[in-house]
Amino acid sequence: MNKRPIGTLSLMRRIFMRDITVAWRRRSDVMSVFFFFIIATSLFPLGLGADPQLLHTIAPSVLWVCALLSCMLSLPRMFEADYVDGTLEQLIISNQPTLLIALMKILAHWVLSGLPLVLIAPLIGLQFSLTNNELQVLAVSLLLGTPILSLIGSIGAALTLGLRGGGVLIALLVLPLYIPVLVFGAGAVNAISIGMSADGGLSLLGAMLALALIFAPLTASYALKVAVE
């Protein structure tokens, strides 16, 4: 049979595109997380009443906590389907390192669950009467922070594969690790709103992203190997 070899990059692209294709054919899964974020953030102005000052004060934390929760909602799906139908086995014994495969799946997860939040958050920020400057910092902090959520979350998702009640366990494993991201993400927006520089928080988020990028795929790939064994 006449077949052509493909390189590492081509395989990485195929893994990423496959996840996107599968998600596109099951749009409701992705959309439900997205709408959860919109609805959860919109509940606060409704519940707290029309006090612009109060809303403005709590906006960064509300938006960040909701981003955290909606990211966590989609975590169980990161490896679950592949685990159930046997694709994960084939991914692990493919001729490429599991580390790179895990990285591509994390990237796909972020594009499907983190990136939409980055794009919609400034719009939602408007109903909390955030200023232009604050909206920009909010978007940047989410842009740096949501990939960390996907990266750290991948460890929890891989560790809880095949366990009963895995969803709750993921929350217990992952939420404590999300705390620094929340503190510095919301902190950066808070800093700009009281007239300080957001650089500190954003730089720390960047540093955490770099660190997570190195360690999370590695840890997740080991956990995946244990899960299929």
Place this chain on the structure above:
Amino acid sequence: MVSTPLNNSLSVNNLGCIRGERVLFKNLSFQLNSGRLLYIQGENGSGKTTLLRTLCGLSIPAIGQLSWNNQDIKSLAEDYYGQVLYIGHLASIKDDLTAMENIQFSLSLSGYTADHSQIIGALETLGVGRCAHLPTRVLSQGQKRRIALAQLWLQDTPEHTPLWVLDEPFTALDNNMINILTQHIEKYVNNGGMVIFTSHQLPSFNVSLIENLQLGDA
């Protein structure tokens, strides 16, 4: 083109596997060379699947060595995985993708890509050519099984894929399909391929190619 005969070997030395508290098998040693077929027999629960998963690197043995051409497979890692085609109980087929997309993806995990016409050809041999562009969720179990088995037609050159590890390849297939698959496996082995498989009924393979391995007490 002058082809040199393939001379690969998979050797298993003193292998033992444990599931939970139970010893599935121990002191298992054998060697398999190019052009040979290994038929693993055993009762349900005797460790056939665990052995196959260990042989392709998915499970780590409790004790013993596995070597490919005299090199430990743990140190070969991806270099070894790339040579093995494993088809297990799970079809590794995504319901939302078409048969064609599933096959292309599985093939790319082995490091290859093929033209659509080749994949259609393989599917037609398996009698599921019409299903190529249907989402696999509308297909029956037997049809999904055939789509998983299409890899055997797309990766049948022993120079690129010298070892097939097949877990119950004949389940959910009708008699005609079993014959086609048996002949295809024989052809691959005659070309210098190596096959390890489990099955509850022994299909009619040419006896001179086959080696037996009995797991469990029997």
